[in-house]
Amino acid sequence: MTDYLPFAPVYRIFSPTSGAEVKELRALVDDKAWVKPDFSSSYRRLQSRSLQDEWDTFPPQKHVAYNLLFENVTISSESGLVRTQSGHMIGDTFDHSQAVVDLYKQSDAGEISIPKPKEKLVGCWLSLLFPNQDNYYHCLVMNIGRLFQINDSEVQMIQGVLVPYHLTAVQYRTIEIALKLIFCDREIEIKKIEWGQSVEVDKIFYPWNAVSLALGYTHSGVISFFRRVASSLKFLDVSFPKRFYIDRRTASNRVLHNEDELVEVLEQRGFAIVQLEYLTLDEQAGLFSNAEYIIGAHGAGLANMVFCQPETKIIELMPHTLLRWCYRQIAMVADLPYQCVITESYSESEGIPPAWASHSISIPDILDALKD
The missing domain is CATH 3.40.50 (Rossmann fold)
Structure with missing residues (x-):
């Protein structure tokens, strides 16, 4: 039978500030200059069906990505649900998660309880745990794409990476290539976390907000990073259709x-x-x-x-x-x-x-x- 931690209130990150719950290491402002692509013919097709283009009233808005540090926390399941030392659940880590899959409980008051941890990890660990991993878009763009946020000095902080246990061969290969770009030839420990598995961790390095669903925007750094991933691969004697x-x-x-x-x-x-x-x-x-x-x-x-x-x-x-x-x-x-x-x-x-x-x-x- 699974033992659970006490129910805890939910705390959401809106604009990170240094404090007991989370430390902001670095903010990454998107300086990409862009214009809306020509949508005129598509717009005409929308109008023929009396459909509205929501970009007319709510166009994508640039946002800021953050590198965060959580200290002395419990992290749970393949979705990477975070409980702070002071007893708060980080609500942002629950987006797209499912209680029946991640094995957490929710009270009538909205508080959440996760399984008790059975081991402790020392040092600083990068979390690549993320909800809805079985969706390729969420795994690729919203999770692995966050790696663009890590610079060389921050790489030195990290001694290991937490990854979901249940990933496809394509998803694992993407993580493998992406981590190679970030950590180069440095040996880095990789620990797979299963559904409902909780661990205590000294420090969690958490890149956050590379993709903002609320603002309908993907940070341009994500695109630049995956173009680097593609250019790192060798396609000798391979002919791709144009x-x-x-x-x-x-x-x-x-x-x-x-x-x-x-x-x-x-x-x-x-x-x-x-x-x-x-x-x-x-x-x-x-x-x-x-x-x-x-x-x-x-x-x-x-x-x-x-x-x-x-x-x-x-x-x-x-x-x-x-x-x-x-x-x-x-x-x-x-x-x-x-x-x-x-x-x-x-x-x-x-x-x-x-x-x-x-x-x-x-x-x-x-x-x-x-x-x-």
């Missing part, structure tokens, strides 16, 4: 009903058809970093846009009841021309959320987008 479509016909959600027809149309126009689930991380990074034109439905595969070089064209297929603009924003910061083709979602008739519902695309709409 124009490709991301095939989702094996996907379990957001099934595109007329995808066979779409594939036929795109093949006739010189697009290769790729299935990312069968590619290694190295192959995915090489594919996107060498691309000139990418078409894909909204989904985690488009997270690989962070490997793209400037001026790579992007067309995203977006269900009309979904309208999530995380990839449009990445395109803006990464200097990628971006268009969106709105598809017909069947979320209402299927009675399920838009993120899971099937949809269909208008072939004339995709042909129109290809003319721009």
Whole structure:
């Protein structure tokens, strides 16, 4: 039977300041100059369906990323849930977590209890524990992308890295390459944390806020870092297609009903058809970093846009009841021309959320987008 720590109130980090709960080591202001990409044709497609562009009223806003230090804390589960020495739960570490998976308890008053730690780690440890790791976008962009925040002097503080136990081969390979860029030839201890496992730690180095969902913005440092990752890989005697479509016909959600027809149309126009689930991380990074034109439905595969070089064209297929603009924003910061083709979602008739519902695309709409 699992033993639990006492219930503790939740403390959220809004603007970090030095204090008992958290120490701010460094603030990273985003100095990237950007302009909104031309969205006129996509905007016309939104208007034809009487849909509003939320960027008209709430455009992405730059934010500040922070390197934080927690001292004498308990960190729990693959999501990296942090409990401070003074008895507060850091609410930001719970975003996208699930009590049934991470094995924490929540009281009627909103306080949280995590499993008791069974070991203590000495020294300073970098936390790459993060909620919703099974989602490739969250793992790649929101978690591993935070590594751009660590400079050479901060590397010397860190003696080990905490990583989730249950990751795919692609995710582990990404972490391996990214840590190599940060720590170079230095030997660094890696400890895997399982669901519901808690450990006491002397110090946790915690890069925070590289991606702000509240402000709809990804720090440009994330893009620069993944371009470094791609350039560190060697693709000898490998020929990547310059124009490709991301095939989702094996996907379990957001099934595109007329995808066979779409594939036929795109093949006739010189697009290769790729299935990312069968590619290694190295192959995915090489594919996107060498691309000139990418078409894909909204989904985690488009997270690989962070490997793209400037001026790579992007067309995203977006269900009309979904309208999530995380990839449009990445395109803006990464200097990628971006268009969106709105598809017909069947979320209402299927009675399920838009993120899971099937949809269909208008072939004339995709042909129109290809003319721009």
